[in-house]
Amino acid sequence: MILHLFALVVAASTALLIFAGGLVTSTGSGLSVPDWPTTYGWSMFTFPLDKMVGGIRYEHTHRLIASTVGFLILVLAIWLRRAEPRLWVRRLGYIALGAVVTQGVLGGITVLWFLPDPISIAHASLAQIVFCLTVAIALVTSPGWTAAYAGRGPVPDDSLLRTLATATTVLVFVQIVIGATMRHTEAGLAIPDFPLAFGQLIPPHWDGKIAVHFAHRVGALVATVAILATAGHVFYRHGRRVELWRASALLLVLLVTQITLGALTVLGEKHYIINSLHVVTGASVLVTSLVLTLRGSRVKFGGAKVRRAGPEGPARGHA
Amino acid sequence: MVSNGGLENVFVYVKDGLGDLKFPVPTTPVVLNQQGCTYLPRVFGIQAGQPLEILNSDETLHNIHALPANNREFNRGQALKGLTHTHVFTTAEVMVPFKCDVHNWMNTWVGVLDHPFYAVSGSGGAFEIQGLPPGTYIIEAWHEKLGAKTQTVTVGPKEAKDVSFAFTM
Numbered sequence: 001m002i003l004h005l006f007a008l009v010v011a012a013s014t015a016l017l018i019f020a021g022g023l024v025t026s027t028g029s030g031l032s033v034p035d036w037p038t039t040y041g042w043s044m045f046t047f048p049l050d051k052m053v054g055g056i057r058y059e060h061t062h063r064l065i066a067s068t069v070g071f072l073i074l075v076l077a078i079w080l081r082r083a084e085p086r087l088w089v090r091r092l093g094y095i096a097l098g099a100v101v102t103q104g105v106l107g108g109i110t111v112l113w114f115l116p117d118p119i120s121i122a123h124a125s126l127a128q129i130v131f132c133l134t135v136a137i138a139l140v141t142s143p144g145w146t147a148a149y150a151g152r153g154p155v156p157d158d159s160l161l162r163t164l165a166t167a168t169t170v171l172v173f174v175q176i177v178i179g180a181t182m183r184h185t186e187a188g189l190a191i192p193d194f195p196l197a198f199g200q201l202i203p204p205h206w207d208g209k210i211a212v213h214f215a216h217r218v219g220a221l222v223a224t225v226a227i228l229a230t231a232g233h234v235f236y237r238h239g240r241r242v243e244l245w246r247a248s249a250l251l252l253v254l255l256v257t258q259i260t261l262g263a264l265t266v267l268g269e270k271h272y273i274i275n276s277l278h279v280v281t282g283a284s285v286l287v288t289s290l291v292l293t294l295r296g297s298r299v300k301f302g303g304a305k306v307r308r309a310g311p312e313g314p315a316r317g318h319a
Numbered sequence: 320m321v322s323n324g325g326l327e328n329v330f331v332y333v334k335d336g337l338g339d340l341k342f343p344v345p346t347t348p349v350v351l352n353q354q355g356c357t358y359l360p361r362v363f364g365i366q367a368g369q370p371l372e373i374l375n376s377d378e379t380l381h382n383i384h385a386l387p388a389n390n391r392e393f394n395r396g397q398a399l400k401g402l403t404h405t406h407v408f409t410t411a412e413v414m415v416p417f418k419c420d421v422h423n424w425m426n427t428w429v430g431v432l433d434h435p436f437y438a439v440s441g442s443g444g445a446f447e448i449q450g451l452p453p454g455t456y457i458i459e460a461w462h463e464k465l466g467a468k469t470q471t472v473t474v475g476p477k478e479a480k481d482v483s484f485a486f487t488m
Contacts, residue, residue: 031394032420034382040398051380051398054421114392 003079007138010072011287014131017069018283020062021127022276025183029055030115036108039063066104073100073130076137089140096133103130117184124180128173128283135287139294140301148298149243156238157299164233165293168226172286175219178212179282187212188275194266220262227255227285230292247292254285325444326486328362329462330414330430332437333448334469336456342434344368348405351417351427353381353397358417358427362463364437365429367411373397373404380421387415390431394420414461428463453478460484 024030032055033039039047039060044067052060073096080093106123113119139145149155182188187209197203197217203210231248238244261278268274348370352359356377365371373383375397383404384394389412395404408415408431419425430437438446440460448458455473465486474480 028423029420031384032382034384034394034396034420040380040396042398053379054419055423056380056421114394 001143003083004138004141004143006079007076007134007141010069010076011131011134011138013065013069013072014127014134015280015283017062017065018127018131019276019280020058020065021124022279023272024058024062025120025124025279026270026272026275027055027058029058030120031059031111032056033059033063033111036111063107066107069130070100070104073097073134076134080137084141086140089137092133092137092140096130096137099126099130099133103127115184117181120184121177121180124184125177128176128286131283131287132290135290136294139291144243145295145298149241149295152240152242155298156241156296158237158296161230161233161237161244161296162293162300164226164230165289165296168223168230169286169289169293171219171223171226172282172289175216175223176282176286178216178219179279182212182216183275183279185209185212188270189266191217192266194263220259223285224255224259227251227289230289234292234296243295244292247288247295251285251288251292254281254288257281258285325440325442326462326465327440327442327444328360329440329444329446329460329484329486330362330364330428330437331440331446331448331458331460331484332364332413332430332432333434333451334413334457334459336454337434337436337452340434340452342366345435346370348372350374351383351429352376353383353419353425356381356419356422356425358419358425360427360439362414362428362439363430364439365408365431366435367408367431367433369407371406371408371429373406375400375402381419381425382421383417384420385415385417387412387431390415413459414463426463430461458482460486462486 035041037044040051042048044063047060077093077097080090084090084093103123103126106119106126110116110119110123190209190213191197191203193199197214203214231252234241234244234248258278258281261274261281264274265271265278344366346369349363349365349372351363351371351373353374354376356379375381378400380396380398382394382396385392385406387408389410390408393406397404411431411433413430413432414428415431417427417429436448436451438448440446451474453474453476455471457469458472459467459469461467465488468484468486470482470484472480472482
């Protein structure tokens, strides 16, 4: 249980880190500390607080949080190695550790190479994967997962749910990558109005930035349809499965919040707080969809009583 | 900035007409000062190969981030008052923007040329380019907000020509 709580803290810290990273990009502070891993020649941890001015506040704070998250994930990986009996969960810890180290190196490279778009976009995208990994670890170390949600009856074996939820998670991730591309190529206001584009449904003229921006809007529509389909399926088929409908309900709340923030980002001309909240809410949509996917696939991880697909009913078998 | 009806900080230079003429490169550095969280001067010129000395006169720290298109980009931190950094541009380029990512209002522009025939307009918008050999030249005036204007000017031996540019605000 303590391991699970610690994993939750790590996951929450990762969300905070993504918000801090969003602030760095939104305030244009990515190069306000020109050196890495040092900060103006100081060790990152001895840099004087009174020198954290202007853009340095965002960039250096991001680095400090990132270092903390990296350390926490290291502790988590060691803890899993010592205490976790399931090999695949221990491997998740190793993968998370490798991912966060890679993420740190990408962050350093993006500074030293003056924010090249591909590296910056990779940095933003890998952050989502690190978040997914920490959330997945928190989920699979939870008492509910370990007990296969047995208190609520046998878990469903619903291939349609798995397909829908997996597709939704993948689509949301792709949408986030497109969003990162839009942010790092300065295309966030390429279409200045919302919900129309230059007063029309389809932009009347095109260039690379407009195309990326419009792709992000189309992606939002596609992700919305996928989330509604998945949540609708859960409410219709698995209305009594608390672990499923709670995640679905949260997903819907986050979806509405995210679309609102997206609109406000355009209408508010990329206000840095709204912009950063849009980034972290997008990440929250992703991990919530991932949680729903994993819970919907619980039967595939063994140790669970199984109920075959169909409306709520008695269990038909065991795994 | 407008003073006495003239536009200050306009970079005026010979854009074309010098042919293959080569000019000595000064060894005296041009100084770019960071003072009061502003760049001084705001617009200036330099020859390719001439040292540019960047000085931090503030008690706070700055980074100097140059964003050239044809030269090498650089981003250097100056954490302490009195620190200097010397940079040499290798290729002519008009204009190279500088910014401080710590203080996002700090901007300056440098015109990097392979000749010494440039000036920056001062009070009243006045400027003077001296020592131009006889010939026909394209003169360009560049402003950070108002863009660039060009004129063709023919200069005879020991002749002085008045040139003026009009920008629409």
